[in-house]
Amino acid sequence: MGLTGLEVGVIDFFVSAVKVLGLPKSIGEIYGLLFVSPQSLPLDALCQRLNMSKGSASQGLKLLRAFGAVKATYQPGDRRDHFTAEVELKRLVAGFMREQIQPRLSHGEERLAQLLSLGGQLSDQAAGHFQRQRLQKLERWSQRSREVLPLLSGLLE
Amino acid sequence: MGLTGLEVGVIDFFVSAVKVLGLPKSIGEIYGLLFVSPQSLPLDALCQRLNMSKGSASQGLKLLRAFGAVKATYQPGDRRDHFTAEVELKRLVAGFMREQIQPRLSHGEERLAQLLSLGGQLSDQAAGHFQRQRLQKLERWSQRSREVLPLLSGLLE
DNA sequence: TAAATTGTTCATTTTTTCTTGAACGCGGGG
DNA sequence: CCCCGCGTTCAAGAAAAAATGAACAATTTA
CATH class of the missing domain: 1.10.10.10 (Winged helix-like DNA-binding domain superfamily/Winged helix DNA-binding domain)
Known part of the structure; x- marks a missing residue:
């Protein structure tokens, strides 16, 4: 016991x-x-x-x-x-990604899309320019995550 | 404001x-x-x-x-x-790894080392055999993490 | 079909984690 | 040398997350 x-x-x-x-x-x-x-x-x-x-x-x-x-x-x-x-590391990681990471990632992307539309209304002044660049930065991050995270499962063959 | x-x-x-x-x-x-x-x-x-x-x-x-x-x-x-x-994704990830992930990973490896010594005392019966295999499995996981996680930073060049 | 066994759900309680705000230390200026 | 501005620390309170346990389905079997 x-x-x-x-x-x-x-x-x-x-x-x-x-x-x-x-x-x-x-x-x-x-x-x-x-x-x-x-x-x-x-x-x-x-x-x-x-x-x-x-x-x-x-x-x-x-x-x-x-x-x-x-x-x-x-x-x-x-x-x-x-x-x-289940003791195959690859499957555990894949399951965790699928159930926990991907949904939040998708949610984040929706959020980002909304932000980008807000960004369209920014001024052409210096501040507006800066913030537009930052939004672009976020887009690149998002893209990178979509590319890199799936690779992770692959590395665990 | x-x-x-x-x-x-x-x-x-x-x-x-x-x-x-x-x-x-x-x-x-x-x-x-x-x-x-x-x-x-x-x-x-x-x-x-x-x-x-x-x-x-x-x-x-x-x-x-x-x-x-x-x-x-x-x-x-x-x-x-x-x-x-700081807005370079690579550096953010590297910093997070260094400060949050690596310390916990090291701690986990210490724990694992202790487990392995406990494992030495297992019986040669079926149950002991099974558990020894499981400990080996943990060792392999630990090894994989050490190999794969550092790669992640590299992928974000 | 009634009773018993198994597993799920969810409001409540408990535990954990985060935030607050006041006390403190440090370093200049006046 | 003392006061004042800036930042840190930490005990206490607030908020969030997780565990409990009792009520409820569902399914079996007697």
């Missing part, structure tokens, strides 16, 4: 990792435990071993599944879903 | 951007205002125009300077520091 030293260590490792990514601790706990566990685990096993509420575990698993970071495996003779960690 | 529509738009843009990076809103506000401002601004101008406390502005600028995202420019006849936005 308690966790071994190794399990605690691995879970801790993932907790720090997901915090870097801006995700809640519970996500790291769940993924970490699944990562070290030889067997797939059902939701209530996660709750018990991690001292976590059913609600947290359910929400955490939902997000992890959306990333493709855990998969549900059918276990014959058991009505419950059992979960397993 | 108030902000123009464009200024609000740009600031908003950067506020969302820094949130993606896990940084506080105030950082985005400061950088955003400096980014659209043709002139360099002293601390108290930032406070006034952003309705922000001196404490926040000071701390925000400190972090932004550590990133190399703003530079202090000397203004003759004025005892105050004046600040300007």
